Amino acid sequence: MVTAEVFLKVFPSGWTWGVLAGVEEVTHLLEGLPVDVDAFAEGALFATHEPVLTLRGRYVDWAHYETALLGLLCQASGIATKAARCKKAAEGRPVISFGARRMHPALAPMIERNAFVGGCDGVAVVKSAELIHEDPVGTMPHALVLLFGDTVAAAKAFHECVDPKVKRVILIDTFNDEKFEALRVAEALGGDLFGVRVDTPASRRGNLLQILREVRWELDLRGFDRVKLFVSGGLDEAEILTVNPAADAYGVGTAISNAPVMNFSLDIVEIDGKPLAKRGKLSGRKMVYRCPSCGADQVLPEPSAAPACPCGASMAPLLLPLLRAGRPARPLPSTQQLRAAVLEQMGRVSL
Numbered sequence: 001m002v003t004a005e006v007f008l009k010v011f012p013s014g015w016t017w018g019v020l021a022g023v024e025e026v027t028h029l030l031e032g033l034p035v036d037v038d039a040f041a042e043g044a045l046f047a048t049h050e051p052v053l054t055l056r057g058r059y060v061d062w063a064h065y066e067t068a069l070l071g072l073l074c075q076a077s078g079i080a081t082k083a084a085r086c087k088k089a090a091e092g093r094p095v096i097s098f099g100a101r102r103m104h105p106a107l108a109p110m111i112e113r114n115a116f117v118g119g120c121d122g123v124a125v126v127k128s129a130e131l132i133h134e135d136p137v138g139t140m141p142h143a144l145v146l147l148f149g150d151t152v153a154a155a156k157a158f159h160e161c162v163d164p165k166v167k168r169v170i171l172i173d174t175f176n177d178e179k180f181e182a183l184r185v186a187e188a189l190g191g192d193l194f195g196v197r198v199d200t201p202a203s204r205r206g207n208l209l210q211i212l213r214e215v216r217w218e219l220d221l222r223g224f225d226r227v228k229l230f231v232s233g234g235l236d237e238a239e240i241l242t243v244n245p246a247a248d249a250y251g252v253g254t255a256i257s258n259a260p261v262m263n264f265s266l267d268i269v270e271i272d273g274k275p276l277a278k279r280g281k282l283s284g285r286k287m288v289y290r291c292p293s294c295g296a297d298q299v300l301p302e303p304s305a306a307p308a309c310p311c312g313a314s315m316a317p318l319l320l321p322l323l324r325a326g327r328p329a330r331p332l333p334s335t336q337q338l339r340a341a342v343l344e345q346m347g348r349v350s351l
């Protein structure tokens with residue numbers, strides 16, 4: 001009988017926190033095996049050197065699932081964390097996941113589910129949205145503007161034909177200057193125009209914040225102050241922070257879908273009740289405790305009692321039963337519940 005644990009030694013890209021994701025799929029992967037599994041809640045923040053999942057059983061009963069188990073956690077957690085970073089950078093503005101087109105289609109539902117869990121407000125792929133019980137989100141394509149040969153003609157056609165429940169967000173960077181195109185579509189659609197999308201190509205971009213400020217100024221001056229500015233095109237959390245002063249919403253693609261993976265490893269820490277681990281790894285079963293008040297964490301050898309936090313509050317265990325003898329030991333939250341839990345924790349961390 002062995003105990004093994006999943007933990008991370010170093011965050012990618014200089015990150016200092018992660019959002020654990022992929023737990024639901026791990027539950028399904030290990031369900032039915034003669035193993036006991038404890039894990040953090042999906043969506044919980046984690047730090048390096050904290051076991052986020054522990055597994056007890058005969059090695060031969062679960063060893064061949066190790067690669068799949070790690071693959072499920074590593075990529076999902078990387079995507080959820082990157083999405084959470086973008087959402088935090090956006091300071092309350094909506095962030096839509098647009099990056100499925102950069103990855104193999106078979107991965108799109110996984111990518112978008114975890115982008116949503118990490119805090120994205122919507123996903124673009126129809127199937128992905130269906131699987132998480134959300135309506136897909138998008139805008140008109142550049143192709144529509146090209147086929148009509150004019151931004152306003154495309155905007156009018158879109159407005160005439162598309163379901164009224166879809167917000168009218170018109171692309172304004174296809175042919176001409178963003179400022180003048182924004183004014184043309186605002187005058188053409190009037191109060192029906194919800195927003196304009198600035199997807200300016202990198203070769204024309206110059207100072208994106210200044211372009212947005214100029215569009216905002218000209219719209220406001222003519223009474224179109226309710227028209228939102230939706231920004232997309234190669235954005236990440238750093239650029240979001242730069243353009244926040246003039247942007248109202250974001251579409252983020254490659255930065256989220258191609259997020260760095262979390263290099264979780266799975267190591268044996270105890271064999272037949274005796275602590276034993278390879279070099280570079282702390283042996284023995286452990287528990288991670290978190291302070292509900294200040295968010296501080298502590299890792300203690302098992303068995304242990306919940307410690308008191310230096311801040312005065314009593315800490316709570318984070319590794320809770322996920323499977324007992326192969327049976328699910330707790331309900332699996334909806335993606336909406338997971339997303340809400342991630343957003344609730346974002347106040348405790350910084351970029």
Ligand SMILES: [Zn+2]
Pocket residue numbers: 291292293294295296309310311312313
């Ligand atoms: Zn505390």
